[in-house]
Each structure stands twice: as C-alpha cells, then as structure tokens.
Amino acid sequence: MSNHLFLFTISPVQSFISQARKTQDLYSGSQLLSHLIEIAIDKLEKIDSISEVEIIFPFKDTPSKPNRFIAKIITENPQGVGEILEKAIQEKFKQLCNDRFKDKPGFTSIQKSFNNQIENFLEIFWLAIPFEENYFSTFEKIEKYLGGVKNIRAFKQLPEKGRKCSLCGERNVLFYKDRNSDDRKRNIDSYVSVDKKDYRFLTGEGLCAICATKRYYDTKIESFPSTARIGLLHALHEIKKKPEGYVLIENYKKIFGSQFDEQLYHKENLNKKYFEKHDLKESISKLKTIQTQQNLIANYASKYNIHLAKYYAVVTFDGDSMGEWLSGEKIKNNLVNLESFHRLISQKLGDFSKFAINILKAPNYKDIAIIKNEYFGKTTYAGGDDYLGFVNLNYLFQVLLSLKTKFNDMVNQTIKNEFELNNPEDNFTFSAGIALAHYKTPLSIALEWARNMQKLAKKVEGKDAVGFALLKHSGNIAQSVLKWNYHELKVETMVLAINLTTALKNHLSNKFLYTLREEFLHLIDPKTKIKGLYKEIQSELFRLMNRHIKKKNTNGALNVAVSTNDPDLDVLAKQLSDLIVEIDKMSLESLDAFNNFISFLEICNFISRET
Structure with missing residues (x-):
C-alpha cells in the first residue's frame, strides 16, 4: 500500500449559507455543511481499503467544520476511496433532506422534482496524490490541481419552468403557504401546501427543496434567535432582573403562545396588517389588550432607563493571507516543517473556534446573567480562521476586543513561538467586517454589508483591520475602517x-x-x-x-x-x-x-x- 495526500471539498458554501430570510436559515445552512464534512471524515476512517488515516486539517475537535479536509491515507485504491466518499455524502444529503418531509401530506406528488433539486445541488471535489519526497511539494501540487479541477467543473442544467424560490430565486417552488383557500394559481405545477399554523413559513412564501431543508433542518437544534431578539438581549435581561418585570414579560408572551416573536415588543408591529402578514390572525381580536400590555413593558423599561433596542451587529472575520500561511511561504525550512505547521495551526484554530463560540455564551464580564444560554449574542459559524455571528450592541466592542486578543494569544503567538518565520515582524491576523443593522433590515443586506466591510478591511496595507458599516433605518450609511x-x-x-x-x-x-x-x-x-x-x-x-x-x-x-x-x-x-x-x-x-x-x-x- 502507498501513502497519499487526500483532499476533499463540498460546495457551494457562501450562497448556500447566506441565502436566508431568517437567522435560523443561516444557522442551519452552516450546520448542515459542517455535519456533512464530519460524516465524510468519519466515513474515511472506516473504509476497509485504507490501512491508515491521519486527518491533518481541520482539527477533529473543531466544533464548526470548514467545507474541506486534508488527510494522509495509506491505500492501494485512492480512486475507490474518493468515489465511496462522494457517493456516501450525496446519499446522506439526500436522506437528510427526504427525512424532513417524507411524512408531509402531498410529498409523494413532488418527490421526483424534490430529488432532482437535491441530486443536482452539491458539488463535491476530491483529489488523491501519491506522496513525493516531502509533504511540502505534495501539498503544493494538490492545491494547484484542485484549482484546475474547479476551473473546468461540469455544468449541470436543471430544466425547470415556474415560480422560483423566495430565498434563492434559482429553483422551483415545491413548498408553499397559501394566502387563502383559493390561492392556487401561482404558476406552480405541484407543491406541498404548508400548514397555515406553521410559523416557519410566511403566508405566500414558497421554497425549493434546498431552502426548505434549511428551514426544517433539525428540530433538535436550538432555535436560533431572531435579529429582533439579538437586539433586545440586554434589555430583556435587565427587565427580568426584578420579579415585577419578569411577570410582565412572561404574561405578554403567553398571549401569543408558540407564535411569539421578539418583534412584538416593538409598538410599530402591533397592528392588524402586521398580524395578518405573520399569521397572527387569531390575536387580532386581542389587539387592544396586547397594546396595553406592551405599553406596560415600555413604561417599565423607561422607568429604569432600559432601552428597547432595535439594532444588532452581524460580525464576520477571516484570516489574513491564509494562502501564504498554508503554503508555507512565511515559515523557514518549509520543506521540512510544513506538515507539523499544518497540524499546529489546525489544532490552535480549532481551540480558538471553541472560544469564539463560547464568548457569546459564557459570562466574561460582570453583571451579565444567563438568558437561555444567550449572553452577548449567538455564533452562526466558527471554523477557526473564519467566523460569522450576531452580537448585541451593548457588548459589541468588548466581544471584538476579546476575539482579537484571544486570537493573538492562542494562534499567532503560539505559531511564532513554535516556528521561525522568514520575517519576524509577520503576524497571523484576521480582518473583520461588522454591520450594525435595524432588525427590519433584510438579513441578506446586513450580511452583504458585513462581508463588504471585511473585503474593504482586507484592502488595508498589512491588513489586520476591521470595517464597520452602520445601516440606519432611515437609509443613511456610515462606514469606517481601522486597524485593530x-x-x-x-x-x-x-x-x-x-x-x-x-x-x-x-x-x-x-x-x-x-x-x-x-x-x-x-x-x-x-x-x-x-x-x-x-x-x-x-x-x-x-x-x-x-x-x-x-x-x-x-x-x-x-x-x-x-x-x-x-x-x-x-x-x-x-x-x-x-x-x-x-x-x-x-x-x-x-x-x-x-x-x-x-x-x-x-x-x-x-x-x-x-x-
């Protein structure tokens, strides 16, 4: 048996995750991709034709896996290994998607179209190269080949005519929530009618197989907080500190039951039009009572100088010059040291990703008590050198400071202590983009601005920068880019x-x-x-x-x-x-x-x- 370097990737990533109306869509997309990579790694370690497996990147304990992994394998049939993995992931993805809907009335009528969308979605690439004289040259070659393979990727055409998905706009609608009993002429040949009491769909919203799977991905996953909830985390905690405030909040939520959403804390949403749009028709008759209860909460908040905030921050960051670091360009004796460098960087990025997730859970600052495991916000994805999360404005600067400080301590300083760099002044850093947005700003716009500010930060000489965009509800935008x-x-x-x-x-x-x-x-x-x-x-x-x-x-x-x-x-x-x-x-x-x-x-x- 011979030694091979094996690289496996799953695409698409950005479009799959970012095509979202709800924060839950975003979270489910990232979790689903991470889960598929974990399945691929687990499957690789169980293939009979492989006598030995060493996962180099990512570190196995990394909570949010990236969309690729690199491993050393000993096998005589690398092509067979790749084909087994690709088939296993495609089948698992199809199973995961089907399991969400197989018991829904009418699913059999759309199952063929459903499976066509699922089977034509994932793009899986893998390469296996026999080890040459060293890890450095083998890694250099496999990265070069991967770029070539992606450039000549096969084009899959999915012929579909009809109304397109409300989220991605790419595939036909297969799940639709009717506006009324006669709402059937929507240029949709066949679809599953979503129950009117299903709060996960808006009335009139139609989703394809991929986007519907994200919406229903896993009921066991803790519901991801809405942008309105993120903005109100601090205020709700302050109100609920005292028994009087706690009772006000709990009594108000009971009015709506399972349909409650934190947008209902804001007065501008307490009207017939909003209730009809968000399937709260049963509560319209109680509108005056609801307005009175909300007013009691608002007055209580005002009495104790608590602001019912309407803004939140979406935070994204990405490692600077990752290509140069991973290629070994920045370290001395890279012919010898690259493999051990990859192992160290994989472990330390994995350790940091745990911290990045926990920083929004664990109380690192005084006078912050638990609110259903949410302290400062919620992490969507933390793969080590890249991150996406939502943060309450009360703690934004403190959280950013902690993330930057810990990244330097846990990753950068460890690398500099363990490896000699070609330029001792080099540092392993990251650049961030932050968008401060109103809870009613479309999530896609807030995400786009955060990523645009990250790109702008990466244009700063030497990088290690952070970009902010304040998206006021009035339409005014303020932008600032600074070095950390x-x-x-x-x-x-x-x-x-x-x-x-x-x-x-x-x-x-x-x-x-x-x-x-x-x-x-x-x-x-x-x-x-x-x-x-x-x-x-x-x-x-x-x-x-x-x-x-x-x-x-x-x-x-x-x-x-x-x-x-x-x-x-x-x-x-x-x-x-x-x-x-x-x-x-x-x-x-x-x-x-x-x-x-x-x-x-x-x-x-x-x-x-x-x-």
Whole structure:
C-alpha cells in the first residue's frame, strides 16, 4: 500500500449559507455543511481499503467544520476511496433532506422534482496524490490541481419552468403557504401546501427543496434567535432582573403562545396588517389588550432607563493571507516543517473556534446573567480562521476586543513561538467586517454589508483591520475602517471605542462630533491627505470635547456645561487626535481619512444611544 495526500471539498458554501430570510436559515445552512464534512471524515476512517488515516486539517475537535479536509491515507485504491466518499455524502444529503418531509401530506406528488433539486445541488471535489519526497511539494501540487479541477467543473442544467424560490430565486417552488383557500394559481405545477399554523413559513412564501431543508433542518437544534431578539438581549435581561418585570414579560408572551416573536415588543408591529402578514390572525381580536400590555413593558423599561433596542451587529472575520500561511511561504525550512505547521495551526484554530463560540455564551464580564444560554449574542459559524455571528450592541466592542486578543494569544503567538518565520515582524491576523443593522433590515443586506466591510478591511496595507458599516433605518450609511492596533496610539482601537462610547453615554455630549464635522468638512479635500490640518483638528477636538461636557442641574437633568476641564477627556481627546494621524496614513480609495474618522465617532455615538 502507498501513502497519499487526500483532499476533499463540498460546495457551494457562501450562497448556500447566506441565502436566508431568517437567522435560523443561516444557522442551519452552516450546520448542515459542517455535519456533512464530519460524516465524510468519519466515513474515511472506516473504509476497509485504507490501512491508515491521519486527518491533518481541520482539527477533529473543531466544533464548526470548514467545507474541506486534508488527510494522509495509506491505500492501494485512492480512486475507490474518493468515489465511496462522494457517493456516501450525496446519499446522506439526500436522506437528510427526504427525512424532513417524507411524512408531509402531498410529498409523494413532488418527490421526483424534490430529488432532482437535491441530486443536482452539491458539488463535491476530491483529489488523491501519491506522496513525493516531502509533504511540502505534495501539498503544493494538490492545491494547484484542485484549482484546475474547479476551473473546468461540469455544468449541470436543471430544466425547470415556474415560480422560483423566495430565498434563492434559482429553483422551483415545491413548498408553499397559501394566502387563502383559493390561492392556487401561482404558476406552480405541484407543491406541498404548508400548514397555515406553521410559523416557519410566511403566508405566500414558497421554497425549493434546498431552502426548505434549511428551514426544517433539525428540530433538535436550538432555535436560533431572531435579529429582533439579538437586539433586545440586554434589555430583556435587565427587565427580568426584578420579579415585577419578569411577570410582565412572561404574561405578554403567553398571549401569543408558540407564535411569539421578539418583534412584538416593538409598538410599530402591533397592528392588524402586521398580524395578518405573520399569521397572527387569531390575536387580532386581542389587539387592544396586547397594546396595553406592551405599553406596560415600555413604561417599565423607561422607568429604569432600559432601552428597547432595535439594532444588532452581524460580525464576520477571516484570516489574513491564509494562502501564504498554508503554503508555507512565511515559515523557514518549509520543506521540512510544513506538515507539523499544518497540524499546529489546525489544532490552535480549532481551540480558538471553541472560544469564539463560547464568548457569546459564557459570562466574561460582570453583571451579565444567563438568558437561555444567550449572553452577548449567538455564533452562526466558527471554523477557526473564519467566523460569522450576531452580537448585541451593548457588548459589541468588548466581544471584538476579546476575539482579537484571544486570537493573538492562542494562534499567532503560539505559531511564532513554535516556528521561525522568514520575517519576524509577520503576524497571523484576521480582518473583520461588522454591520450594525435595524432588525427590519433584510438579513441578506446586513450580511452583504458585513462581508463588504471585511473585503474593504482586507484592502488595508498589512491588513489586520476591521470595517464597520452602520445601516440606519432611515437609509443613511456610515462606514469606517481601522486597524485593530496602531503602534503610535498606545491603546487598542476597541479599547478606544469602549472609552469613547462610555464617555458619550455618561458625560460627553455628542454635539462636539457634529460641530467638528461641520467646521472641517468643507476645508478638507477628500482626494488628498489631511496632514496639513492635523494641528487645527487636534486643537479643536480638545476644545470641543472639553466644552461639551454634560453635568446635572439642580433638577437632576443633564445639561451641557461650557468650558469644563476634565482630565479623562483630555486623555481621550489626545488618543482620538493621534487616531486621525494614523487613519490618514491608510490608503483606501473608497473612503477618505476625515470621513473615516467622523464615521467612527458617529458609530460610537450611535451605540451609546442604542445601549
């Protein structure tokens, strides 16, 4: 038997996961792909024609598996191994999909079309190459061959005519929730009628086999919180701290039973039109009672200065220069060290992925108690060097700081301690994209903005950056891209964001921000650097921040005081002044330095108001 390097991948990934109306769709898509890779790895280890298997990447204990794995296998029939795995995954995927619907009335009438969609969806690629003189050259060759195979992939045509899926828009509708008893003329030849009480479908929504499977993937999986719930996590916890608040919340939820959704905490949704659209027709007769109960909750929240937030953050990040790291380009003696490097990086990324999931579960900060295992938000996917999750705005900067710090400690520093790098100044980093969105913003738009900001962050020289997009419900968008750390700043960017947000929330008026913007907006050419105005901007920043300090008057209300000296604000003003200089050194064609800086201030100000 001979030694082979074996690579196995499942596609598509991004489109399958991101085509989602609900957060549950997103979560189920990522979990399903991860589950299929786990099945493939498990099957590989049980094939009789293989005498030995070593999984190199990913680390076997990684909770969310990526869509590929690399292994060393000893076998005389590598082609047979690949064919067995491909067939096993296709059959398992078909079984998983069929099991969700086989007992539904009318399923047999669409089963042929259903299986056609399922069988033509997954794209599975695998390669097996005999080991050459070393792991380095074999890995280099298998990656090159994989790229070639994907470039000449076979085209599968699925001839379908009719109404397309509400989520993906690619395949025909096979599951449809009727608007009324006569709603049958929808250009759909044959479909399964979804029960009107099935809250997983909106009235009039139609899904294909793939998207319906995501929607129904596994009833055992804990329901993924909606964007409205993510935004309200902190507020609900604060309200439920006291018995009075707890009773208000529980009594309100009982009105709706299993159809309750956190959007119902917001007054704008308590109307007949919303109830009809979301299949709450039975509650329309109780609308006045519901509005009264919601008003009691709103008044209770206002009494204790609790904000019923409507915004949340979607966070995505990806390792920088992963191709260079995995190819061994950045480490010395890569001909000898690449395999051990891959094993170490696989293990450490697996360890970090566990932390990335648990950071949103486990209380790392004081005064945060459990809310059904949700503390700061919920992770959708954490594969090690890539991540997707939803975070409550109250904890956004703290969570980002923890993720960045732990990635450096657990992954980067371990690599630098274990392996000698060609350039000792190199660091294994990641760049992130964050979108702050209203709960009514379509999920696909929020995801697109988060990924766009991640791409923009990766255009920063040296990367190791983070991009923010604030998507206001009014339509206005603020964008800011920053490095995680600036050597000259002597404070981490997220720490600076936390300090500024805290100051704005407590004693600093946001008037300084708007005044600064108005004063300099027309003095700075967006196409040039602002270096010539450093001193003027810095001097005005100090003056405005000290001028616009809030203090309590005799009635306890906050007013703006004039020319009040605050040592802490002087430190903060100095840090912000230094940040302007550092931002100006960055080169981003689509985002000029001054607007980048002002947008950062606006985002911090927005979070201070929404938390």
